Amino acid sequence: TSLASSWDISWDDENEKEFVLTTKEQLLGLADLSKTVDFKEKTIKLGKDIVINKGKAEKWAEKAPKIAWTPISNFAGTFDGQGHEISGLYGKLTNGGAGMFADTQEGCEIKDFHLVNSYIYSQTSKGTGSIASGGSGTFEHIYTDAIVECNGFFCGGIIGNLKDDASLQECWFDGTITINGSCAGGIAASANDGKSEIKHCLNTGSVTSTYPGPDPAILGGICGSITKKVDIEDTLNVGVIMSEAGLAQVGGLFGMLSGGTAKIDALW
Secondary structure, three states: OOOHHHOOOOOOOOOOOEEEEOOHHHHHHHHHHOOOOOOOOOEEEEOOOEEOOOOOHHHOOOOOOOOOOOOEEOOOOEEEEEEEEEEOOEEEEOOOOEOOEEOEOOOOEEEEEEEEOOEEEEOOOOOEEOOEEEEOOEEEEEEEOOEEEEOOOOEEOOEEEEOOOOEEEEEEEOOEEEEOOOOEEOOEEEEOOOEEEEEOOEEOOEEEEOOOOOOOEEEEOOEEEEOOEEEEEOOEEOOOEEEOOOOEEEEOOEEEEOOOEEEEEOOO
């Protein structure tokens, strides 16, 4: 399960500002390039639907598919899916942030795609989400039905840790989160760094904790833990939020508000 045999970085040209990716090899190449290039002021577009692995994601916990994903890291540019679908993403990490992206940078834009039939597993407390482990930037018009499993802390359906000036708009999580740890949310795990916003978002996915303690699991339908400032507007949770073991702080919107402020407006 390696990216190495599947990379295609031939499309990259430092003199160009816009790139259109149409194959899984090119998308995997983007993840490889991001180790040294942040793509600031550049735009990556999808020109077709992309299938990374075939098969059913619910089986990948027992048997991994052929290609393992390494997150696109420290991304500072624009990723525009142009309405296309990415399927078959399989990520299993034991350290660092876990997700399609990791540690997104201020000013980046990630938008307009579906992530389906995908599986993310982590043993990290540095943030886990199907779209991003955490970071700043704008996430807009994204749908995901990914299976997200975390043996650690800070696990979100869309993003793990919201950082300063992070904005989630028109994002829909329709998958499952299972966390053997604390702090999980259907949209975001935490808003613990600066000011962020969650607007026009929907969670229809489930958030389940198997954490036995000793501390309570913190679980929210929208956001797990809030210790800074977050604006939540026109946002809905209808997913099941539950703890199967140990104590839990559970809320339909958020699990814990401590030392921070949440501006909540027009929830339906």
